[in-house]
Amino acid sequence: MNTKISLIAVTVLLALGGCSEPQTDSQKDQTHVKDVSQNNTTKNKDKSVAARAQTIKEQEDNAPSNPLKNAYFGETHMHTKFSLDAYIGGNRMSPLDSLQFAQGQEKMINGEMHKLNRPLDFAATTDHAEYIGEMYTTFDEEAVGHNQAQLKELRDLTEYKDQLRWFIKYVISVNRGDAKPAHPPFYTGIESTKSAWQIILQATKDEYKPGVFTTLAAFEWSGAPKGGNLHRNVLFRDMVVPEYPVGYADYNREEGLWNWMAQQEKLGSTLLAIPHNSNASKLMMFNPNDSTGKPITKEYAELRSHFERTIEMMQIKGNSEVHRKFWPADEFADFENADSIAKFSNREFDKRNFVRWGVIEGLKHYQNLGVNPYKLGFNGGTDSHNGLMANVDEDNYIGGHGAADNTPELRRTGQVPEWLDAKDESIGSITGVWAEKNTRGAIWDAMYNREVYGTSGPRIQVRIFAGEHLTTNHNDINAMVKEGYDKGVPMGGTIEGAKSAPVFNVWAVKDSIGANLDRIQIIKGWVDLQGEQHEKIINVVWSDNRKADAQGNLPKVGNTVDLTTAKYTNAIGAAMLMGSFTDNEFKPELPTLYYARVIEIPTPRWSTYDAVRNNLPLLTDVQATIQERAWSSPIWFTPAQDAAH
Amino acid sequence: MKTLLKEPLLHFLLLGAALFYFYALVSDNQASDHEITLSAAKIAQLNYSFEKTRQRPPSKEEFDALVNNYFKEQVAYQKGKELGLLDGDSIIQKRIQQKLEFIVEDTVASLTPSEEQLTVFLTKHSEEYRKEQLFSFVQLYFNLQKHDDIDGEMQTIVAKIKSLTVSEQTKENLLSLSDNIYLEYEYHNMSFSQVARYFGSDFANALVAMELGKWLPDIKSGYGVHIVKLNAKQGGELQSLAAVRGQVKQAWFNQQRQQTLAKFYQRLFVEYQVKQI
Numbered sequence: 001m002n003t004k005i006s007l008i009a010v011t012v013l014l015a016l017g018g019c020s021e022p023q024t025d026s027q028k029d030q031t032h033v034k035d036v037s038q039n040n041t042t043k044n045k046d047k048s049v050a051a052r053a054q055t056i057k058e059q060e061d062n063a064p065s066n067p068l069k070n071a072y073f074g075e076t077h078m079h080t081k082f083s084l085d086a087y088i089g090g091n092r093m094s095p096l097d098s099l100q101f102a103q104g105q106e107k108m109i110n111g112e113m114h115k116l117n118r119p120l121d122f123a124a125t126t127d128h129a130e131y132i133g134e135m136y137t138t139f140d141e142e143a144v145g146h147n148q149a150q151l152k153e154l155r156d157l158t159e160y161k162d163q164l165r166w167f168i169k170y171v172i173s174v175n176r177g178d179a180k181p182a183h184p185p186f187y188t189g190i191e192s193t194k195s196a197w198q199i200i201l202q203a204t205k206d207e208y209k210p211g212v213f214t215t216l217a218a219f220e221w222s223g224a225p226k227g228g229n230l231h232r233n234v235l236f237r238d239m240v241v242p243e244y245p246v247g248y249a250d251y252n253r254e255e256g257l258w259n260w261m262a263q264q265e266k267l268g269s270t271l272l273a274i275p276h277n278s279n280a281s282k283l284m285m286f287n288p289n290d291s292t293g294k295p296i297t298k299e300y301a302e303l304r305s306h307f308e309r310t311i312e313m314m315q316i317k318g319n320s321e322v323h324r325k326f327w328p329a330d331e332f333a334d335f336e337n338a339d340s341i342a343k344f345s346n347r348e349f350d351k352r353n354f355v356r357w358g359v360i361e362g363l364k365h366y367q368n369l370g371v372n373p374y375k376l377g378f379n380g381g382t383d384s385h386n387g388l389m390a391n392v393d394e395d396n397y398i399g400g401h402g403a404a405d406n407t408p409e410l411r412r413t414g415q416v417p418e419w420l421d422a423k424d425e426s427i428g429s430i431t432g433v434w435a436e437k438n439t440r441g442a443i444w445d446a447m448y449n450r451e452v453y454g455t456s457g458p459r460i461q462v463r464i465f466a467g468e469h470l471t472t473n474h475n476d477i478n479a480m481v482k483e484g485y486d487k488g489v490p491m492g493g494t495i496e497g498a499k500s501a502p503v504f505n506v507w508a509v510k511d512s513i514g515a516n517l518d519r520i521q522i523i524k525g526w527v528d529l530q531g532e533q534h535e536k537i538i539n540v541v542w543s544d545n546r547k548a549d550a551q552g553n554l555p556k557v558g559n560t561v562d563l564t565t566a567k568y569t570n571a572i573g574a575a576m577l578m579g580s581f582t583d584n585e586f587k588p589e590l591p592t593l594y595y596a597r598v599i600e601i602p603t604p605r606w607s608t609y610d611a612v613r614n615n616l617p618l619l620t621d622v623q624a625t626i627q628e629r630a631w632s633s634p635i636w637f638t639p640a641q642d643a644a645h
Numbered sequence: 646m647k648t649l650l651k652e653p654l655l656h657f658l659l660l661g662a663a664l665f666y667f668y669a670l671v672s673d674n675q676a677s678d679h680e681i682t683l684s685a686a687k688i689a690q691l692n693y694s695f696e697k698t699r700q701r702p703p704s705k706e707e708f709d710a711l712v713n714n715y716f717k718e719q720v721a722y723q724k725g726k727e728l729g730l731l732d733g734d735s736i737i738q739k740r741i742q743q744k745l746e747f748i749v750e751d752t753v754a755s756l757t758p759s760e761e762q763l764t765v766f767l768t769k770h771s772e773e774y775r776k777e778q779l780f781s782f783v784q785l786y787f788n789l790q791k792h793d794d795i796d797g798e799m800q801t802i803v804a805k806i807k808s809l810t811v812s813e814q815t816k817e818n819l820l821s822l823s824d825n826i827y828l829e830y831e832y833h834n835m836s837f838s839q840v841a842r843y844f845g846s847d848f849a850n851a852l853v854a855m856e857l858g859k860w861l862p863d864i865k866s867g868y869g870v871h872i873v874k875l876n877a878k879q880g881g882e883l884q885s886l887a888a889v890r891g892q893v894k895q896a897w898f899n900q901q902r903q904q905t906l907a908k909f910y911q912r913l914f915v916e917y918q919v920k921q922i
Contacts, residue, residue, distance in 0.1 A: 100891075104838070105892065105895070106895075106899075107895075108899070108902075111743060111746060111747060111750065113899060118841070118842065119838060119842075158744065158747075165686070165690055168690065168693055168694075169686075169689070169690075169693075407736075407739065409736050409739075461827070475825055476825055477825065477826075477827045478827075507827075509826070509827055509868070510867065510868070511867065512842070512843060512844055512845045512866065512867035512868065513845045513846070513867045514867070574790065575788060575790070575826075575867075575868045575869060576788070576825075576826055576827070576868070
């Protein structure tokens with residue numbers, strides 16, 4: 001039956017394409033690929049490009065700048081048709097399309113027009129580096145090997161099921177086992193990878209508008225030994241980039257990737273790596289041993305923390321901060337836990353796969369090694385395989401994985417293959433950075449310095465400053481920020497050798513078109529001298545004049561969501577919150593970290609919007625309303641070096 | 646031939662022919678629908694999906710069960726189809742409709758708009774391609790939760806501002822009348838989208854319609870209400886095709902796609918004599 005249906009497509013296409021040029025021979029193809037890559041390399045040396053670089057530099061210098069920094073929002077994890085799994089799901093968005101979508105343009109996804117509620121400030125496309133060459137060969141009619149049997153087969157498949165089968169046969173089966181990963185049989189060689197990378201870079205160059213919209217060159221390294229997720233997105237500060245990105249087949253473990261990154265640094269690139277989905281890492285993300293099974297060393301910790309500055313807190317495949325099962329005392333832990341990821345690929349839930357556990361464990365390694373391998377800020381991303389940049393508004397969700405979840409019915413009953421039930425998908429999260437201006441350098445530096453944060457979608461702005469001698473309870477945010485930079489450190493910073501109780505000033509403002517705020521919390525984590533983990537959650541400032549009990553717990557903020565209309569009101573909560581916390585329990589001899597978590601009032605989950613719009617009953621096994629949130633990067637306190645050793 | 650290829654009518658004819666061909670194939674194969682076989686590829690897939698969940702190959706018994714289940718699925722599908730269970734299944738119908746629409750839409754992708762077609766399109770929709778507007782304004786913020794009679798208080802404050810001389814209308818004097826928020830007191834040449842980003846689009850739209858040089862109360866944003874004075878407004882000019890070619894081209898394609906689909910349905914409505922009862 002399937003073949004019969006695809007016959008229509010084939011017949012129509014054959015009929016329409018009947019007049020095109022005769023197929024190019026392989027000789028001609030090879031020349032074409034060489035032309036493309038040569039053109040791109042020579043173009044870079046071209047005078048007009050030098051002139052363009054000059055004007056880009058001028059535009060960057062002249063971009064509006066705020067010494068107290070602005071919050072800019074963007075995407076750091078998203079796939080175009082250059083990612084094989086995305087293409088198979090029906091994604092036909094090019095990197096250029098995705099970057100234009102990010103700026104508010106309307107694009108066609110899964111046969112329907114779609115646009116963001118609001119444009120983004122910056123974006124990076126992060127295609128799986130593994131197969132971009134193969135994808136180039138698939139799309140480009142003049143590419144070498146375009147007419148190979150397997151690729152013809154792929155292009156002719158119209159059924160998602162068949163495409164998936166093709167994917168499993170040629171791709172997954174050679175890549176998730178123990179065997180050394182390899183390119184599929186139709187790979188035509190490194191020239192095709194270079195050509196694909198050039199196309200991605202060209203879009204990155206074309207759409208960069210300093211001061212208005214920043215693009216970053218990037219790719220995803222997709223290592224998943226034994227099905228454990230170790231994926232990293234690699235982001236570049238400028239256009240000094242390698243000839244081609246590397247994937248799992250080049251380096252099958254993370255140490256190999258970092259060593260490659262160190263080589264690129266020597267060659268003039270400036271780059272960092274962002275890990276994600278520790279929740280699905282099968283204990284490999286925060287493993288006390290390296291990939292050869294030996295305990296990690298100081299050198300390992302130095303290399304890792306040099307390149308890995310921030311971790312993606314949450315995305316379509318769930319929230320990695322905490323899980324309610326392991327953090328029963330955290331009243332907000334039951335949030336996009338994506339329980340069904342444990343149904344697939346032999347995954348199990350374990351506390352040691354979660355980010356909060358990981359960053360606190362980093363303090364223990366610091367005690368032992370003198371270097372913290374997991375000194376990670378927090379950021380957001382979607383991992384959308386639809387080419388949709390940061391499409392993170394719950395009322396605007398149309399699925400994240402092409403044909404797997406592109407209808408309300410599939411989102412209720414379907415599955416993302418190898419991953420999770422579609423109803424458990426979160427809509428993903430977004431990255432906020434504090435930067436003086438919207439340029440590549442400023443945005444990348446914010447990530448590098450961990451002055452970066454994640455939110456589960458709303459454009460909440462959050463700031464936290466720490467210092468031993470900060471004034472408490474400011475009334476004016478500008479005064480709080482000025483003092484914070486002068487006498488303390490912002491999120492992502494470190495204070496070494498503090499002797500007295502540290503003061504924290506926190507501030508958050510709601511999304512300008514979103515829901516009010518419930519509260520700001522500070523989450524404190526530390527390890528004792530035996531290396532045992534400890535944590536404490538402090539409610540710092542909250543809305544509606546609620547009274548905290550003796551333990552500091554607050555009554556719930558309430559819930560204004562009408563489940564029959566999927567509407568809420570801002571009758572509860574606060575537009576802006578500002579407050580202070582002094583940690584009188586602080587122990588200077590113990591490494592400690594603190595991060596802020598801002599909680600919104602309850603709003604409808606995407607599944608509730610879907611149900612109301614399509615006149616379907618609410619799903620009973622997912623939450624109908626959620627409390628969206630923002631996570632600041634931590635601030636670290638380390639004992640004075642001589643005290644630690 | 647090239648122009649003929651671009652003719653949508655030809656596409657419909659071809660599509661019609663393809664459909665006919667397709668139905669002929671289906672009826673030819675009726676008999677073989679009663680014979681269900683298992684291909685080598687299918688066996689590989691069954692084995693693979695088992696291995697994915699259990700991390701080992703299936704045993705002989707398990708494999709037999711897999712095959713048995715597969716055959717059950719296939720015969721149930723065939724029988725269900727014969728019993729007419731496909732009819733009226735909204736999920737299947739929706740999916741088939743989507744597939745058919747994809748095929749029709751694909752015909753549009755092969756078109757290339759001429760310069761003239763794009764120019765005509767832009768002229769028709771010129772309003773949508775205006776240059777972005779830039780605003781210079783000052784604003785004072787009021788948190789609704791901190792005021793019992795916000796309307797009355799704003800009136801009083803506007804009256805007070807107006808009673809001040811221009812040199813007395815300083816940032817310090819005026820900000821002390823309002824509530825604290827992170828927003829600036831004064832903005833210069835801020836684009837519509839940036840205003841919408843910081844204040845929400847209701848506020849930005851209010852600026853579009855606002856008179857210059859007047860202190861106006863009750864301008865709503867996502868945070869509360871504002872008293873605003875708009876000092877200058879620029880931009881909003883119509884743009885040439887060269888400046889917006891990419892967007893126009895895409896919009897033109899969308900329009901073609903919609904029109905092609907509309908015509909396609911028109912034809913089908915006639916063919917199947919659709920009428921309301």
